[in-house]
Amino acid sequence: MPLYYFHIRNGSDLEQDPEGSELPNLDSAHAEALIVARELAGAIPEFNNDTVIEIADMNGKILLLVPFSEAAKLGSVEQG
Template identity: 60%
Template sequence: MPLYYLHIRNSDKLEVDPDGTELPDLDAAVVEALKVARELVGEVDDLGRDAVIEIADGSGETILTVPFSDAVRAH
């Protein structure tokens, strides 16, 4: 299974995911990123409006950015 890293960018700070997560594909990585974002929205007080999760592939290259705002939108 491919390895994906979910890095958290909040303003000028980057919290790097050092371990990554094995997931079947990019769609599963997006679902996981939204889940993490939902959890953090309730726990972290200083998340900026521009906070995102950067999904990186196994080589470390960012392949997609998921805004925290996507996690809190009504679907």
């Protein structure tokens, strides 16, 4: 299974994921990033709609950006 890294960028700050997660594909990584973004946005006030999760492959290539705002929109649709 591919290894995906979930780095968190908040403005100029970057917190890198040192371990990564094995997931079957990029769609699964995207779904996981949305879950993580929703959890972190609720727990860490500094993380807001400008914060993004950068999904990277094992070579460090950024494959997808997942804005926390996307997770917030999804959360409001699920609650509505």
